Amino acid sequence: MSERFARRVIGQHRTTQRLVPKTTANEAALTAYIIELPRQYCRYGYRRITALLHQAVCVVNKKRIARIWRREGLKVPQRQSKRTGVLGNEASCIRLRPKQANHVSAYDFFEDRTHDGRKIRMLNTLDEFTREALAIRGARRPYVL
Numbered sequence: 758m759s760e761r762f763a764r765r766v767i768g769q770h771r772t773t774q775r776l777v778p779k780t781t782a783n784e785a786a787l788t789a790y791i792i793e794l795p796r797q798y799c800r801y802g803y804r805r806i807t808a809l810l811h812q813a814v815c816v817v818n819k820k821r822i823a824r825i826w827r828r829e830g831l832k833v834p835q836r837q838s839k840r841t842g843v844l845g846n847e848a849s850c851i852r853l854r855p856k857q858a859n860h861v862s863a864y865d866f867f868e869d870r871t872h873d874g875r876k877i878r879m880l881n882t883l884d885e886f887t888r889e890a891l892a893i894r895g896a897r898r899p900y901v902l
Contacts, residue, residue: 790814791825802833830854855886862891 764771794806803826807819855861867879875897882891
């Protein structure tokens with residue numbers, strides 16, 4: 758079966774698999790610099806980082822910075838209220854990525870009502886690497902969880 762016929766059957770264009778992304782010589786250095794800047798400036802997003810790069814290093818396309826920002830999993834953390842305190846550099850936008858199973862876990866609360874109208878709350882604990890539930894604890898009162 759020819760490549761063109763196979764792509765026509767699937768509904769893919771020919772150039773989707775042929776195009777190899779080009780990487781420049783300074784890609785690794787630029788990526789390292791982009792990762793380092795949010796550690797210093799915790800509340801800056803990729804647009805402000807692009808402006809800093811334009812001032813400091815060289816002219817770099819903002820779409821390239823956004824692509825590297827997404828690829829590395831960088832995010833600007835949510836704003837904290839004055840009551841909870843100042844973020845500081847502990848809660849920077851460098852997220853911990855799971856390397857193997859049981860490395861990074863997440864939790865979430867789920868609330869529902871039974872057929873007789875009473876509330877039931879569940880605490881779900883997930884493994885981020887395997888995306889499977891480690892534990893689901895349910896209770897009618899929150900202090901039992």
